[in-house]
Amino acid sequence: MVTELPVRGTAFVPHRGRGTALILLASVSFGASGTIAKPAMLAGLSPEQVATARIGLAALVLAVVVAVFRPRLLLLRRAEWPLLLGYGLLGVAGVQLCYFVSVQRLPVGIAILLEFTSPVLIALWTRFVRRTVLPRRMWFGIALAMGGLALVAQVWDGLSLDALGLLLGLCTAMCSAAYFLFGERGATTGDPLGMVTWGMIIGALVMCAVAPPWTLPASVLAAPAAFGPWQPPVWMLVIAVALLSTALAYGLGTAALRHLPAAVASVVGLLEPVVATATAWALLGESLSWAQLAGAVVMLGGATLVQLGQDDTSRTAHACSRPAGSASG
Template structure:
C-alpha cells in the first residue's frame, strides 16, 4: 500500500452504489488477493527509488503515482461502468475518509516521517497498523479475538522489526515519530474503511473516487506544475535496465497503486480487516526482496530470519481466522 523504500439497490447510480450481488465470503480468495496486493504495493519502493535518485522528490513521486492512477481509473470507470461516475451526498463521508486517510494520508505521513527518522523506524511505525485494527475490532466493535490471532500479530510485528532493522542509525525526533504514528493510523483507517466500503459497495467505484480524492489532497502539497519536467526523460538505473523516469512513474501508478488498491479492497470483501492487515505485512518483504534483485541492495541474516518470523506470525493469524465466522458488512 505504501511507497516503502527498501533502501491502506435501486435508485440513482453512484460510485459506491451497494452491489446487489454481494459476493459470498471466500477466505482462500481473499488471502490470494491480499497477497497479490502486497506484492503490488511492495513493488512501489524499488520502482520509485530510481526516480527519486534521478532527482524527483518523494512528494512529487507520490503525487504522480496517485494522480496518474486516479486518471487511469476514471477512464476505466467511464468505459466499463459509467453509471458509477455519479456521486450521492450520503456517500461523500466514506469517499473522503477513504481517499484522505487511506490514500493521501498514508503517503504524506510516511514521507514526512522518513524525512526525519530512519526508513526502518518509519516502516515499523507505519506497519503497526494491524495492532491498531485489532484493538479497534476488540474494543470498539466488541469482537473477541482468539489468543492465537494476538500471538500471530505480535510475532509478525517482531519479524517486521527485524526486516526493517529499525535499530540502525536510530535517532529520536519527536515530530518524525508523530508522523510515523500518523501513517499507522491512516493505514489502519484504510483497512477499516475499506472493509466496510468494499462489502457494502462496489469496490471499483470506491477505489476510483478514493484515488481521486487522494490525488487532489497530495497535489495540494506537491502541485504537478512544480515537478521538474527535464528529469522525466532522464534514464534511471533499474538493475540491468535503464528506462526513462516517466515510465517508472507510470509503472508505480498502474501496478503499485491502481491495481494494488483494487486487489486490496476486493480482498476486504472476503477477509476481516484485522486478518488482512497482518497478511499485508508481506509488503515490506516484497520490497526488500525486489530491492535486492533490482537495485543490488544487500539482505542481512537478520532480515531473512525476520521475514521467516513474519511469515510464521501471518500463518498463525490466518489459521486463527479460519475458525472464526466472517462478519457481514462490519461497520468501521
C-alpha cells in the first residue's frame, strides 16, 4: 500500500534541483497569466473582475479536488489560521489588488519593477529579522537580477511617478515577499496543497467582496477574444488563467519552497517577467527589444549567483550546527 506520509524515523530531505525545477515551472505558469488575461480585459472585463474570476475558480477547483482525494487537508488546527490568513490576504489577494491599482497610476514597466523588488525585501528580512548573514555573492546576485529586470521592464519608457501609485507598487512588493515567506514556512511545516487551497479560498472571499462574481457581464464572457491566431471566447481564457496560471502556479511555487529558501526562490521567480514578455511577443505581437533580451540574460546570471551564494550559506550553517569532534550518525 502506497502512502503519502513519510516513513517513520525518516526526515524530509530538500532537493535543490527539484525545487529549482518547480519554481521555474511556476514562473512560466505565472508569467503566462498576463498574456492570457490581457485579451479578456481588452474584450471588456475589468482587471478586478479577471482577478475575482481567476482566484475564485482556482479556489473552487482546488477545494473540490482536495475534498475528493485528500479531505484531511481541509481540517485545520487553530494554530494554523494566522499563517493561512496572512498567506491568503497578502500572498494571494493583496498582490492582485495592489498591482491592479498601481498599474492604473504608473507605467506598467515601473509597476512590474516595483512588484519584483520583493527579493530585496526578503533578503533584508533574512538579514535583519532572522539575523542570517548573507554572503556578498548573494547580495551582488540580487542587485544584478534587479538590474536585469529594469532592462526587461524598460523602466526608462514613459517614466512618470504618482505618489499613491508608487506606494501601492511597494505594497505589491511587500505582498509578494509575504507570499514567499509565508509559503516557505507553511510548506516546511505542513502540506503545500492544503496551504494553497485555503489561501485561495481566503483570497477568493476578499476578491469577491471587491468585485462580486455576479457583476461579470455574460455578453463579454461569450464574446471572442484575439489571442494570437485564435479567437477563443473570453470565458475560455478566464478558465485557462485560473487553472494554469493560478491553481497550478501557486501549487508549484509553494511546493518549491519545501526545497528552496524564500530568498533563493524569489530571485529565481524573477524569470516571470521574462516569460511574460516572451509570450506577449509570441501571441500578442508585442515587441521584444534587444535591451529586454540582454536584461533576461543578466537576470539569469543574477539568479545563478544567488543560488551559489545560498550554497555557501547552507554549508556554513551546517558546519556551525555540527559539534566539534562529533561522529556522524
